[in-house]
Amino acid sequence: MPPSLPASLSAQLLSKRAMLWLNDQAGVAPMPPRPQAADIESARTRLQRCQGLLARLFPDLSACGGVIASPLLPLAKLQQAQGGDAAREGAWLLKADHALPVAGSIKARGGFHEVLALAEELALRHGLLDAAGDRAALAEPAARACFSQYTVMVGSTGNLGMSIGLIAAALGFRAVVHMSVEAKAWKKDRLRRHGVQVIEHAGDYAQAVAAGRAAAAADPATHFVDDEQSLALFLGYAAAARELAEQLRAAGRAVDAERPLFVYLPCGVGGAPGGIAFGLKALYGEHVHCFFAEPAASPCMLVQLATGAAAPVSVYDIGLDNRTEADGLAVGLASPLASPLMARLLSGVFTVEDAQLFTGLLQLFETEGIALEPSAAAGLPGPDWICRSAAGRAYLDLHGLAGRLGSATHVIWSTGGSLVPEAEHERFRAEGRRLRDRQAQ
Numbered sequence: 001m002p003p004s005l006p007a008s009l010s011a012q013l014l015s016k017r018a019m020l021w022l023n024d025q026a027g028v029a030p031m032p033p034r035p036q037a038a039d040i041e042s043a044r045t046r047l048q049r050c051q052g053l054l055a056r057l058f059p060d061l062s063a064c065g066g067v068i069a070s071p072l073l074p075l076a077k078l079q080q081a082q083g084g085d086a087a088r089e090g091a092w093l094l095k096a097d098h099a100l101p102v103a104g105s106i107k108a109r110g111g112f113h114e115v116l117a118l119a120e121e122l123a124l125r126h127g128l129l130d131a132a133g134d135r136a137a138l139a140e141p142a143a144r145a146c147f148s149q150y151t152v153m154v155g156s157t158g159n160l161g162m163s164i165g166l167i168a169a170a171l172g173f174r175a176v177v178h179m180s181v182e183a184k185a186w187k188k189d190r191l192r193r194h195g196v197q198v199i200e201h202a203g204d205y206a207q208a209v210a211a212g213r214a215a216a217a218a219d220p221a222t223h224f225v226d227d228e229q230s231l232a233l234f235l236g237y238a239a240a241a242r243e244l245a246e247q248l249r250a251a252g253r254a255v256d257a258e259r260p261l262f263v264y265l266p267c268g269v270g271g272a273p274g275g276i277a278f279g280l281k282a283l284y285g286e287h288v289h290c291f292f293a294e295p296a297a298s299p300c301m302l303v304q305l306a307t308g309a310a311a312p313v314s315v316y317d318i319g320l321d322n323r324t325e326a327d328g329l330a331v332g333l334a335s336p337l338a339s340p341l342m343a344r345l346l347s348g349v350f351t352v353e354d355a356q357l358f359t360g361l362l363q364l365f366e367t368e369g370i371a372l373e374p375s376a377a378a379g380l381p382g383p384d385w386i387c388r389s390a391a392g393r394a395y396l397d398l399h400g401l402a403g404r405l406g407s408a409t410h411v412i413w414s415t416g417g418s419l420v421p422e423a424e425h426e427r428f429r430a431e432g433r434r435l436r437d438r439q440a441q
Contacts, residue, residue: 005306005318013303014319016296018356018381020391022348023305027286029343035231035238037282043113043235044242050116053135057170060101068108070096072247075412077367082384089387090262090408091253094368095244097415098376103163104419105328105376106237106272111163111225113236115152118223119171122146144172151176153216154225155209157268157328158187159416164225165196178212180204184327186421204322205269205331227269228335234275241279248409255284259407264382266375266415267292267349268329270301274338276413281345289347289399291386293378295324295354301342302349304334312336325354328375328416348395350385352378355435362432371425372417383410 005013012019051066061067075092079085084092097106119138123129128143137143152168153176154161161177168175175196179188180203188198201208209227216224227233248255255261261284265273270292277290292301300315307313314332315322322332357374364370364380386392387405396402417425 009306018351018353020350020385020389021302022395023346025343026347031344032340039235040238040279044239046116047113047239050135053138056136056139058102069243070100078364081367087406089405090410092383092410095411095413098372098417103166105159105416107159107163109240110233110236110272111160112167114225114230114232115167117232147172151222153212153222155212157205158183159328160227162187165191166194169195178208180208206333227271229337234271234337237272237275238279240276241283245283253409255287258404260401260404261288261409262386263290263411264379265292265413266329266378267294267301268331270335270338274342277345278341291347291382292349294349294351295326295329296351297324298322298330299351300331300334304339305343326357326375356381358432359436362429372414373420376415376417379412382412
């Protein structure tokens, strides 16, 4: 039998109503020995030395010199539309990873980093590169011939598969993505157009990952990108923290005891938001407060942390069905790499009902002209939970932050959407309008 949750929390979760859970083990739970802050710098350095290579591989990255970065955008109009007041609650900003070039999602950060690390390793092993050499050599025919003897494989709901598939195929690897049959058809079609083999599975995300892991284990020339356990993926995401810090500094948004930073991150298996939270805590310590956003039907990180168990606990174990329109977040079991770290570093988790995803993305589009996919809209309710809910106010009081909200910064992290076909975006907005009209009746 899995460890039990408190009866009141279990009832809240099973109701599938939006809620905010606060992590009472934050700052208390033991910190795993790895990774360390120095590992983040190694990942940043790798991404920097591969910028010329990326600019050569992808025309979309040529203008920016191969830099994988997204803008930090003000959300003043959205904040006003929701009745917010920046003078009382602090400024709202959007970290627009939905607009990351090439892959169009946050997964470009970790996915590109892991495949680049593999390419470097193989090129060094085969004498095609020296440690200080120009990484543009990895795009030369000799390197591509070498990489063509290897397969890069991943299990994904869509966005990680897009990231891994595109960078692996561009370098000359054989790229294979295992996906649920329910994953979005346009994502599968895009991968196939870029020469990526897509293998579909009748089960959910976890079954696609298990199938990919088993296939890779049977072939020594296959590298499996493990979304649940990969340190290279995790560190690629963690490197984004320094990018955000530089953008906040440029915007005049200091982060310290008097000017707290709140960050709201959509969470699926937990590797991407976990890496970013790890990176931010390494930079800002107690002055940054990270909250994950999970679908009400799929709160895998909340369940794992709330049970306090070392062994994996699934949302299925507590009676939830993991069925949500947020396909990128439809994960039943949290990452065993990220969850022990988040036990200490994460401030809390709020859950989001599917209707909120659609009405939220509609309001964002109407106020700011920004188009997101449903999963990427999960973080939008974050500031409201912290500033206006009883649980949020309790958190502020506990940490002595209630009087400092006016100087706070709230960063909502968007995770995907720029590659979504316009017809799909219009369908999302139509559903948002339908739900909003129903709520108004």
